[in-house]
Amino acid sequence: MQNIRALLFDVFGTVVDWRSSIIDEGAEINRCKNLNVNWADFVDEWRGLYQPSMEAVRTGKRPWTILDVLHRESLDQLMQKYQIIGWTEAEIVHLNNAWHRLTPWPDSSEGLYRLKKKYTIGTCSNGNVALIVDMAKHSDLPWDMVLGAEVTGHYKKQPEAYLTSVEMLGLTPEQVVMVAAHNDDLYAAEALGLKTAFVARATEYGPHQKKDLVAEKEWNYVASDFLDLAAQLNA
Amino acid sequence: MQNIRALLFDVFGTVVDWRSSIIDEGAEINRCKNLNVNWADFVDEWRGLYQPSMEAVRTGKRPWTILDVLHRESLDQLMQKYQIIGWTEAEIVHLNNAWHRLTPWPDSSEGLYRLKKKYTIGTCSNGNVALIVDMAKHSDLPWDMVLGAEVTGHYKKQPEAYLTSVEMLGLTPEQVVMVAAHNDDLYAAEALGLKTAFVARATEYGPHQKKDLVAEKEWNYVASDFLDLAAQLNA
Numbered sequence: 001m002q003n004i005r006a007l008l009f010d011v012f013g014t015v016v017d018w019r020s021s022i023i024d025e026g027a028e029i030n031r032c033k034n035l036n037v038n039w040a041d042f043v044d045e046w047r048g049l050y051q052p053s054m055e056a057v058r059t060g061k062r063p064w065t066i067l068d069v070l071h072r073e074s075l076d077q078l079m080q081k082y083q084i085i086g087w088t089e090a091e092i093v094h095l096n097n098a099w100h101r102l103t104p105w106p107d108s109s110e111g112l113y114r115l116k117k118k119y120t121i122g123t124c125s126n127g128n129v130a131l132i133v134d135m136a137k138h139s140d141l142p143w144d145m146v147l148g149a150e151v152t153g154h155y156k157k158q159p160e161a162y163l164t165s166v167e168m169l170g171l172t173p174e175q176v177v178m179v180a181a182h183n184d185d186l187y188a189a190e191a192l193g194l195k196t197a198f199v200a201r202a203t204e205y206g207p208h209q210k211k212d213l214v215a216e217k218e219w220n221y222v223a224s225d226f227l228d229l230a231a232q233l234n235a
Numbered sequence: 236m237q238n239i240r241a242l243l244f245d246v247f248g249t250v251v252d253w254r255s256s257i258i259d260e261g262a263e264i265n266r267c268k269n270l271n272v273n274w275a276d277f278v279d280e281w282r283g284l285y286q287p288s289m290e291a292v293r294t295g296k297r298p299w300t301i302l303d304v305l306h307r308e309s310l311d312q313l314m315q316k317y318q319i320i321g322w323t324e325a326e327i328v329h330l331n332n333a334w335h336r337l338t339p340w341p342d343s344s345e346g347l348y349r350l351k352k353k354y355t356i357g358t359c360s361n362g363n364v365a366l367i368v369d370m371a372k373h374s375d376l377p378w379d380m381v382l383g384a385e386v387t388g389h390y391k392k393q394p395e396a397y398l399t400s401v402e403m404l405g406l407t408p409e410q411v412v413m414v415a416a417h418n419d420d421l422y423a424a425e426a427l428g429l430k431t432a433f434v435a436r437a438t439e440y441g442p443h444q445k446k447d448l449v450a451e452k453e454w455n456y457v458a459s460d461f462l463d464l465a466a467q468l469n470a
Contacts, residue, residue, distance in 0.1 A: 068405065120368060130405025133355060133379050143380075144368050150403060151386040168385060170303065170365025 004195065004233070006169050007115060008147065008162075010180035011125035011132060013204040015112075015141060016102035019043055025098045037082055040206065045081075049074035054126060054155040064153050066128035072096045099127070100134035105201065109140045111226020116142055118235040124148040124165050124178065126155050157188035166194065179229065183216040190219075197221035197229055239430065239468070241404050242350060243382065243397075245415035246360035246367060248439040250347075250376060251337035254278055255438075260333045272317055275441065280316075284309035289361060289390040299388050301363035307331045334362070335369035340436065344375045346461020351377055353470040359383040359400050359413065361390050392423035401429065414464065418451040425454075432456035432464055 012018050019040075026039025053070040056062045075096050079087070087095075115121050121144050123132050128150040136143050147165035154160035166176050173193030180186055181201040190196050196219040202209060215222045223229035247253050254275075261274025288305040291297045310331050314322070322330075350356050356379050358367050363385045371378050382400035389395035401411050408428030415421055416436035425431050431454040437444060450457040458464035 120372065122368075128405070129380060129382075129403040133404075136379065137355065144371065145364060145378075145381045147364075168364040169368070170363070 003175055004119065004177055005171050005175040006120035006122065007177045007179050007197070007233075008122050008124035008165055008169075008194075010156075010178070010182060010185050011123050011127055011135070012102070013201055014179060014181040014199060015108045015123075016104050016135065016139065017201075017204065018047070018099070018102050019204065019206055021102040022046070022098050024103075025095070025101075029095070035084070037084065042078060042082060044206070045078055046071075046074055049077070058155050058158055066150055067126055068096065068099075068128055068131055071099055097134070100131050101138050102135055104139045104141060105225070107225040107227045109142075111230050112142055114230040115226070115233065115235045116144065118233070120144045120169065122147045122165070122169065124156070124162060126161075156185065159188075159192055162189055162192050162194060177220065177233075182212050186219055195220045197223060199223050199225060199229060238410055239354065239412055240406050240410040241355035241357065242412045242414050242432070242468075243357050243359035243400055243404075243429075245391075245413070245417060245420050246358050246362055246370070247337070248436055249414060249416040249434060250343045250358075251339050251370065251374065252436075252439065253282070253334070253337050254441055256337040257281070257333050259338075260330070260336075264330070270319065272319065277313060277317060279441070280313055281306075281309055284312070293390050293393055301385055302334075302361055303331065303363055303366060306334055332369070335366050336373050337370055339374045339376060340460070342460040342462045344377075346465050347377055349465040350461070350468065350470045351379065353468070355379045355404065357382045357400070357404065359391070359397060361396075391420065394423075394427055397424055397427050397429060412455065412468075417447050421454055430455045432458060434458050434460060434464060 009015055022043040023039045026037060026042060029035060030037060053074055057065050075092065112121055123143055123146050125132055125148045129146050132146045135141065147168055149155050149161055151168070152161050152164035156162070162178065163173070166173050169176060174195060177195040177197050178186060178189035179197040179199060181199050181204060183198065186196040186198060198215040198219045198221070200214060202213050221229060221232050223232055244250055257278040258274045261272060261277060264270060265272060288309055292300050310327065347356055358378055358381050360367060361384045364381050367381045370376065382403055384390050384396055386403070387396050387399035391397070397413065398408070401408050404411060409430060412430040412432050413421060413424035414432040414434060416434050416439060418433065421431040421433060433450040433454045435449060437448050456464060456467050458467055
């Protein structure tokens, strides 16, 4: 543990509760616009288009494209499907930017402040820089820096997303802990030599979540939340 | 002013007093190692090699190389010239990392905290990410993000260093203020459409400073320090 200098965090699901946040914004939209959209279904479909949209970039079928743009393309598609029509461009942009306003889990902000006192804390997310920074200011997430997809030009789980982030920290992989609520993120990080921390977020995908309810292996750290992680890391 | 969303800061000289910081570290080295090096001369020469070392990268004579490495090459050259010999590798690395431990001007930290409440604040420096983040943690500089050279792959005054930073902010150039103690940095930013703020740091180059004592033109903002800048920007 003495060797650890920095923590890199996955963000969607690990730090913030994207599903509830967007359902809440949707409920407000239903009220204001007198709509009857099922926003739980809507957000699950929106998130369902996330991996396929990035895969086109990962495989080189399209040039580097930030997540805000991928989110918008998926949103346009779903608004059509759900027959949500007649919105101004500014209203659509605002809804797309719901991803910039996601609410943290109750322990996230306090846990990050504790960890920041002892370690460098950064993001290694697929979110673009503006998305992560807007969210940080909205939800009091005191990142030392924003790394990950946009600054490395690669989406996770591409190795460069992790390794270039570590390189920008001026550290070696074994000095860095990848923190995620997703086992597959940790398998990828571990294979590259990073240390790993699993934090269960058992309601990320709502009441019927099947995946990532528990750590699938003995990661370097398995914590119930960020405060527990801080305690385990003596922060 | 209503349109301004973010401020990007030059760092060396604008936020931190690199010359005095390194002279102070040198005085400590003279004491501990019983040396008689003139560290004012030494640091002026070290900084003198800064632009030529980046120029080899800018012109494509060498591939992308971070500032820590350029600083180290210059340091090796100067240690030979000043006949500073017999150091361990760890001692040389520590001295090279003096650039990670630079002391802010008296108003820098407080001014940034004020500006951060109202605006996104980031760096647009030639320093690499680890250098800027170590300095931020050492000197309590609450950046929202680290942009500039390493994440854009271009040294100032190359246009990409500014424009890709603005793009990563998700903003247009006219929504961003470049803050610098150097008129040439502001000429470059202005030409690309950014707003400009000059903050005089009249002792950056020591008692005999000839350049950048005053604003060379009516920049959008001309401030005596970061607190004055915060006041002018209603932060």
